[in-house]
Amino acid sequence: MKTGKFLFCVMAVAAVALLLRMPVTAAAQDDPPGRVARINLVQGNVSFQPSGGGDNDWVAAELNRPVTIGDRVWADSDGRVEMHVGSTAIRMDHGTGISFLNLSDEVVQLQLSAGSIYVHVRRLDSDDAFEVDTPNLAFSLLQPGIYRIDVDADNNVTVVTVREGQGEVTGGGRSWNIISDQQATFIGTDSLNYNLEDADSLPQSEFDNWSFSRDGREDRVASVQYVSPDTTGYEDLDEYGSWDTVGGYGAMWFPAVVAAGWAPYRFGHWVFIAPWGWTWVDSAPWGFAPFHYGRWASVGGRWGWAPGPVVAGVRCVYAPALVAWIGGGPGFGVSVAFGVSGGVAWFPLGPREVFSPWYHVSDDYVLRVNVTNTFVERSTVLSFYHSPDARNVSYVNQRVGGAVTVVDHDTFVGGRSVDRNSVRVSQHDIANAAVYRGGPVVQPEHDSVVGDVRASNRRPPAAVENRTVVAKRVPPSPSYVRQENNGGNRGGNEGANRGGGQPYNGNGGNNSNGERGGSNSSEGPYNPPRGGNNNAGGNNNPSPSGNADNNPNGGRGRNANAGGNNNPPPAGNGGNNPNGQGGNNRGQGNNSPPSNQQSGGNSNPNPGSQPNVRPTPPVHQPTPQEQQTDTNRQQEWQDKHQQAHGNPPPANPPPPKNSTNNGNSQGSHGGDSHDKPPHR
Numbered sequence: 001m002k003t004g005k006f007l008f009c010v011m012a013v014a015a016v017a018l019l020l021r022m023p024v025t026a027a028a029q030d031d032p033p034g035r036v037a038r039i040n041l042v043q044g045n046v047s048f049q050p051s052g053g054g055d056n057d058w059v060a061a062e063l064n065r066p067v068t069i070g071d072r073v074w075a076d077s078d079g080r081v082e083m084h085v086g087s088t089a090i091r092m093d094h095g096t097g098i099s100f101l102n103l104s105d106e107v108v109q110l111q112l113s114a115g116s117i118y119v120h121v122r123r124l125d126s127d128d129a130f131e132v133d134t135p136n137l138a139f140s141l142l143q144p145g146i147y148r149i150d151v152d153a154d155n156n157v158t159v160v161t162v163r164e165g166q167g168e169v170t171g172g173g174r175s176w177n178i179i180s181d182q183q184a185t186f187i188g189t190d191s192l193n194y195n196l197e198d199a200d201s202l203p204q205s206e207f208d209n210w211s212f213s214r215d216g217r218e219d220r221v222a223s224v225q226y227v228s229p230d231t232t233g234y235e236d237l238d239e240y241g242s243w244d245t246v247g248g249y250g251a252m253w254f255p256a257v258v259a260a261g262w263a264p265y266r267f268g269h270w271v272f273i274a275p276w277g278w279t280w281v282d283s284a285p286w287g288f289a290p291f292h293y294g295r296w297a298s299v300g301g302r303w304g305w306a307p308g309p310v311v312a313g314v315r316c317v318y319a320p321a322l323v324a325w326i327g328g329g330p331g332f333g334v335s336v337a338f339g340v341s342g343g344v345a346w347f348p349l350g351p352r353e354v355f356s357p358w359y360h361v362s363d364d365y366v367l368r369v370n371v372t373n374t375f376v377e378r379s380t381v382l383s384f385y386h387s388p389d390a391r392n393v394s395y396v397n398q399r400v401g402g403a404v405t406v407v408d409h410d411t412f413v414g415g416r417s418v419d420r421n422s423v424r425v426s427q428h429d430i431a432n433a434a435v436y437r438g439g440p441v442v443q444p445e446h447d448s449v450v451g452d453v454r455a456s457n458r459r460p461p462a463a464v465e466n467r468t469v470v471a472k473r474v475p476p477s478p479s480y481v482r483q484e485n486n487g488g489n490r491g492g493n494e495g496a497n498r499g500g501g502q503p504y505n506g507n508g509g510n511n512s513n514g515e516r517g518g519s520n521s522s523e524g525p526y527n528p529p530r531g532g533n534n535n536a537g538g539n540n541n542p543s544p545s546g547n548a549d550n551n552p553n554g555g556r557g558r559n560a561n562a563g564g565n566n567n568p569p570p571a572g573n574g575g576n577n578p579n580g581q582g583g584n585n586r587g588q589g590n591n592s593p594p595s596n597q598q599s600g601g602n603s604n605p606n607p608g609s610q611p612n613v614r615p616t617p618p619v620h621q622p623t624p625q626e627q628q629t630d631t632n633r634q635q636e637w638q639d640k641h642q643q644a645h646g647n648p649p650p651a652n653p654p655p656p657k658n659s660t661n662n663g664n665s666q667g668s669h670g671g672d673s674h675d676k677p678p679h680r
Contacts, residue, residue, distance in 0.1 A: 030360075030362070031361050031362055031364065031365040032275045032276055032359065032361065032365070033068070033103060033104045033105055033318070034105045034315060034317040034318055034368065034369075035085060035086060035103070035105065035230070035232065035315065035317075035318050036066040036067060036068050036085070036103065036232065036318050037066070037067035037068070037083045037084065037085045037090070037100065037103060037232075038064060038065075038066060038067065038083060038084050038085075038232045038233055038288050039061055039062065039063060039064065039065050039067060039073070039081065039082075039083055040063065040064070040082055040083065040084055040233065040235075040236065040288065041063075041080075041081065041082035041214075042061050042062075042063065042079075042080075042081055043079060043080040043081075044075070044076065044078035044079035044080060044094075045060075045075075045076040045077075045078055045079045045456070045458040046060070046061040046073065046074065046075050046076065046079040046080075046081050046458075047059065047060065047061060047073070047074045047076070047456040047458050047459050047460075048060070048061040048062070048065065048067075048071070048072070048073055048074075048456075049071065049072040049073075049074075049459075050070075050071055050273070050449055050450060051068070051069060051070025051071050051072075051274075051478045052070075052272070052273075052274060052449040052478075053446075053449055053450050057449075057450050058074070058455070058456045058457075058458075058459040059450055059451065059453040059454065059455055059456050060453055060454050060455075060456045061073060061081065062281065062451070062453055063283075063285060063287075064233075064268075064281050064282050064283075064284075064287050064288045065271075065281055065451075066273055066279060066281075066292075066318075066320075067083065067100060067103075068100060068103050068273065069100050069101070069102060069103050069475075069476065069478050070099070070100065070478030070610070071099065071100055072097070072098070072099040073092065073097070073098055073099075074096075074097045074458070074459060074460045074464075075092045075093065075094060075095065075096045075097075075115070076094070076095070076458040077094050077095055078094060079092075079094060079458075080092060080093060080094065080207075080210070081096075082214060084232050084233065084235065085103070085108055085232060086123070086229065086230035086231070086232050086315070087122040087123055087224075087229040087230060087234075088108070088119065088120065088121050088122060088123070088130075089118075089119070089120040089214065089215070089218065090110070090117060090118075090119050091117065091118040091119075091207075091210075091211050091214065092115065092116070092117055093115055093116040093117070093118075093207040094115070094207075095114060095115045096112075096114060096115025096116055096117060097112075097113045097114050097115060097460040097464045097465075098110050098111060098112050098113070098117065099111040099113070101133065101471065101475035101610055101613065102473065102475045102476055104476075105315070106127055106128055106129060107128075107129045107130075107131070107473065108128075108129070108130045108131070109129075109130075109131045109132075109133065109471070109473055109475055110131070110132045110133065111133050111469050111612075111613070112132055112133065112134050112149055112151050112469070113134075113135070113151065113153065113460070113464045113465075113467045113469065113612075114151055114153055114460070114464045114467070115150070115151060116148065116149070116150045116151070116207060117132070117148070117149055118146075118147070118148045118207065118208070118211040119132070119141065119146075119147045119148070119149075120145075120146050120147075120211075120215055120218075121141055121143075121144045121145060121146075121147070121165065122144055122229065123144060123229060123230070124141070124142075124143060124144050125313070129473065131471070131472060131473055132147075132149050133469040133470060133471045133472075133613070134149065134151045134153075134158045134469055134470070135151065135153045135156065135158070135189075135467055135468065135469050135470070136156055136157075136158055136171055136172070136186060136188060136189050136192065136470065137158050137160075137169050137170060137171030137172070137186055137192065137470060137616070138169075138170045138171060138470055138471055138472035138473075138616050139158075139160050139167055139168070139169050139170075139178075140167055140168045140170070140472060141165065141167050142165070142166045142167055142168060143165040143166045143167075144164075144165060145162065145163070145164040145165015145166070145180070146162075146163040146164045146165065146215075147160070147161065147162055147163070147165060147167060148160075148161040148163070148208070148211075149161075153463075153464075153467055155187075156187060156188055156189050157185065157186070157187050158185075158186050159183065159184070159185045159186075160178055160183070160184045160186070161182075161183040161184075161199050162178045162179060162180055162181070162182050162183075162199065163180065163181070163199055163200070164180050165180060166178070166179050166180065169184065169186065170472045170616050170619065171186065171192050171470060171616055171617075172186075172188060172189070172190060172191040172192035172617065173190075173191065173617045173618065173619060173620050174191075174192060174619060174620070174622065174626070175619050176194070176630070181198055181199045181200050181641060181645075182196055182197075182198070182199055182637060183196070183197040183198070183199040183202060184196055184197075185197075190617070194633065195633065195636075196633045196634070196636060196637035197637070197640065198637060198640040198641045198644050198645075200644060200645070201640060201641075201644040217235075218235050220238075221234065221235050221237075221238050222238055222243075223235075223237040223238050223243070223253070226243055226251045226253070226307060226310075227289070227293075227294075227307040227310065227316075228307070228308070228310050228311075228314070228315065228316045228372075230315040230316055231289050231293050231307065231316055232288060232289065232292070232293075232318065233286070233287075233288030233289035233290075233292070234289050236285060236286040236288070236289075237253055237286060237289065237290075239286070240255060240256055240257075240284070240285060240286040241253050241254050241255040241256050241286065242254060242256065244304070246297075246299050246304065246306075248351075249297060249299075249304075249306045249351055250306065251306075251307070252297070252299065252304035252305060252306050253290065253304065253305045253307070254302055254303070254304045254305075255284070255286065255303070258303070259419075261402065261419075262303070263303065263348070263402050263403050263405060264290070264291065264296045264303060264305075264348040264403075265280055265282075265291065265321060265323055265346060265347075265348055265405060265418075266405045266418055266419050266422065267282065267283050267284065267287075267418070267419045268280060268281050268282035268283045268284075268287065268291075268417075268418060268419075269281055269283075269415050269416055269417055269418055269451065269452060270321075270412055270413075270415060270418070270448075271415050271448060271449065271450075271451045272444035272448035272449050273320065273449070274478075275359060275360070276319075276320040276357075276359050277320065277358060277359045277439065277444075278320060278321065278358065278439060278440060278444075279320035279321060280292075280320065280321035280323075281451070283417075283419075289305075289307075290305040291321065291322070292318050292319055292320070292321070292322070293307060293308060293316050293318070293319070293322075293372075293373050294306055294307040294308055294322070294373055294374065295322060295348070295349050295350055295351045295352075295353065295373070295374045296348040296349070296350065296397065297350050297351055297396070297397070298397070298400045298403070306351045306374070307373075308371075308372050308373040308374050308375070309371075309372070309375060311372075314372065315372070316372040316373055317365075317368045317369040317372045317373065319355060319357075319369050319373065320359075321346075322348065322349045322355050322373065323346040323347060323348055323349060324346065324347055324349055324353075324356075324395055324398070324435050324437075325344070325345070325346050325358075325435065325436045325437070325438075325439060325440055326345040326346065326347070326398075326404060326406075326430070326433045326434070326435060326436065327344070327345060327433070327434070327436045327440070327441070342408075342409050342442075343406055343407060343408050343409060343412075343423060344406070344407055344408075344409065344412045344440045344442060345404055345405065345406040345407075345425070345430075345433070346404070346405060346440075347395070347397045347398055347400075347403045347404045347405070348397050348403065349374075349395070349397070350395065350396040350397045351374055351375070352374055352375055352376050352380075353374070353376075353395060353396070354370055354376060354380065354381050354384040354385065355369060355370055355373070356384070356385060356437040357369065358437075358438055358439025358440075359439075363382060363385070366381060366382070366385050367381055367382070393435065395435065398430065398431060398435070399431050401427060404425070404430045405418060405422055406422060406423040406424075406425050407421055407422055407423060408421070408423060409442060412440065412442060413442055413443070413444060413445050413447070413448050414445070414447045414448070414452055415447050415448055415450070415451035415452040415453070416452045417452070466612060467612060468612045468613065468614055469612065469613055469614075470613075470614055470615065470616045470617075471613050471614070471615060471616065472615075472616050474615075475610050475613055476610075477610065478610070
């Protein structure tokens with residue numbers, strides 16, 4: 001028996017490696033990203049503005065909030081933040097503002113408007129890109145390493161420090177390679193002047209020392225032996241739990257201390273984050289990796305987390321919540337006194353059980369999000385996903401006492417604490433309730449996007465919020481715009497192949513021209529149509545504010561009549577939009593629905609489609625005078641470096657070279673501690 005299970009695991013790992021190295025289909029190119037950033041440490045006053053919120057929706061940053069395209073983070077004068085994207089750490093110092101211009105499977109692109117960030121990249125594949133855009137330059141990180149970028153926009157100054165690694169600065173019509181132990185200070189806008197210093201010879205700031213200390217903590221994490229290093233949040237598992245080998249499941253992680261009545265996905269709250277939709281935010285300091293990757297199982301009365309297979313060079317795929325939803329079965333809704341608003345119930349998926357996304361995805365995505373997070377066969381995943389009925393499927397955790405969590409409608413959509421508002425339901429009703437694979441049939445509201453988090457008056461100054469940065473790469477529109485143009489989510493009467501479902505907003509379901517979607521026209525404070533007419537934006541579907549939304553050119557904004565009617569948004573902000581091109585209106589609308597950003601149907605807009613972004617000037621060949629200046633700067637730096645270290649550096653910067661670190665716990669430095677700055 002044990003031999004059979006071992007062989008199954010070996011075959012599953014091999015299948016994962018083969019599957020995830022296959023070419024991506026055209027349909028998969030519209031899938032949600034396979035990774036997000038996580039806020040994992042907050043010190044002092046730190047504010048957050050979700051991309052789907054209005055201009056005034058700055059709230060206190062909360063731990064474990066997934067961060068994606070368009071989200072903004074501000075560390076006030078006493079604030080500091082640490083975020084992770086997989087094994088990459090991004091740290092923000094006091095008075096720093098950033099936004100994610102792009103966060104896809106291949107690209108991380110940050111807008112740094114003010115302040116200082118420290119970036120430790122432990123893995124960078126050959127097809128990966130990491131770019132930091134500032135008011136006067138774009139900096140591309142070309143190798144795993146340690147980088148710091150400082151912006152003094154009032155004086156048009158950006159300082160780039162490469163402690164280890166290599167990067168490229170683009171701006172002012174020029175580009176420069178910056179190598180290890182170099183600190184380059186660039187001054188100007190349309191043209192840039194610069195100087196070079198030996199980075200290790202300069203005094204270290206308190207922010208540097210804090211970052212080195214945080215790096216040292218991550219270097220000692222043992223959990224990376226059991227999980228993929230791209231599992232965002234793994235760095236907190238050592239401190240709050242332990243690993244054990246369990247028959248039938250393999251290595252499992254068990255939290256050390258949990259509250260009475262604890263169950264996975266109970267202590268936290270739900271938010272609505274496009275393009276995934278309903279997303280779990282856990283309240284535990286370790287509560288990210290075990291709720292967005294892997295599976296949960298009850299072992300001897302204890303809950304344990306089983307990560308997915310670890311395959312070299314293969315990233316595990318982030319999921320908003322790995323749960324199954326209960327509802328729609330006879331008896332369950334009647335026996336629970338929810339009142340007229342109804343309720344929502346769910347439980348954690350167990351090992352080898354198939355996760356069925358409730359948002360618009362391709363078959364490729366369904367395979368990837370499952371086989372990278374649990375040991376399951378490809379044929380099992382696709383057979384389950386395309387089965388019209390889930391009622392004959394047996395879920396192990398549905399019958400575990402206390403595993404199912406139930407809340408009323410207002411708690412769910414309002415982003416309120418689940419554990420303080422959960423409803424007790426008899427185990428008999430739970431065990432016999434139907435599992436609904438289309439996701440909760442509830443409509444998001446403004447608080448669904450922002451969350452039940454206190455508002456913050458610590459927001460960046462207007463000059464920082466409105467500051468323009470230059471970008472080498474073309475950033476996409478925020479992901480929630482793309483979601484609205486994709487023709488619907490999985491809950492919307494997905495055509496004959498999936499049987500009769502319910503649309504995203506709970507009404508309609510007429511789906512004559514698209515597999516997923518439907519004609520959604522319910523009233524409500526937040527009801528973006530997910531039209532099925534070949535992803536055309538839902539022709540003739542009235543918007544929540546009552547304004548027409550006919551959009552022959554393929555676009556549809558959120559509460560902001562993008563498209564063919566030339567109607568302004570409800571609050572009058574933004575311009576007319578006859579051709580489906582983005583209007584970039586983040587103004588405040590009536591009742592402040594999740595966004596008043598006006599946008600068209602193009603998912604790959606031209607530069608400037610995101611607010612305050614312009615392309616870097618074209619790079620020209622350096623003049624003889626510029627070449628001589630570069631030579632002089634490099635020679636000056638070499639002299640300083642040799643004086644400080646006693647060994648000559650390379651005479652010329654090496655050519656750009658991407659490399660991959662497959663993620664042992666020592667990072668890219670062979671185990672050196674970062675309690676003090678590394679030297680070469």
